[in-house]
Amino acid sequence: MPELPEVETLCRQLKKKIYGKKILNTETFDEKLAGISNIRGRNVVEVERRGKTIAIDLDDGNTLQIHLRMTGRLLWQKIPEKPKYSRWKMDFADGSILLVDPRRFATVRVLRKKENNTEREIFGDFEPTRFIKLHSARKTKIKTLIMNQSVIYGIGNIYACEILHRAGIHPERTAATLTKDDWGRIFRQAKGVLKKAIEKRGTSISDWRDLYGRKGENQHELKIYGKKGDACSICGGTICRIKQGGRGTFYCPDCQK
DNA sequence: AGAACCGCCTGCTTGC
């Protein structure tokens, strides 16, 4: 599933491909995506990531916002093809951007204004001190909290598990039980884990592919997600899987306290 | 107000 590193990878590739280019045509193949405003003839003036959303700024002040949710992919196509699960496409002079999404959760919207507040961007204006002040008294479980996009952007299930493992924090701890030192390790590991994953062009456990259909390499860096029953690489304990808010959570009961 | 839960979706895995 595309989280921050995967969306960042796509945005960087997209920017190289479509920056300054004119959208010649768009086509929708799924009635769920009907009603997208006409953007034909518009030029792309910026491509940016906002959390897990791809924001493509157009020369009329509107922003095309694409969210891939669970199984969405964007693919660059030089030769027009329509593989299974194609939902939408946008044509340029030298090729097309195709949205492929088996589960049909992905969204494409044209909005007048884009979110320009980067306080929730961990590589933007995010301030740990402010975060702690606002949220450290809450009774929410820490994993739920760091996955909450209204609090901090970009962390989904896979990276939440990895971050808490490396920080040595049990995913069911409530925010209110964490010390200043715990918070410090969480933010440090969050930056480290996400930065590494961007360098590795994302985690291809199942669906994730980049703009050119290639897998990322970060799946080889995972130490906890999907590894139930394996020995923990930090302490040798046995990795457990529990369900938290409907999502599979992996952790090591021996070194995550 | 804040926390937990539900529904959207469909391919894949599991179990009988």
Add this chain to the structure above:
DNA sequence: TGCAAGCAGGCGGTTC
């Protein structure tokens, strides 16, 4: 082998 049930989970909306 075949079919049904269960699972995967981001996020907006609803309920508690």
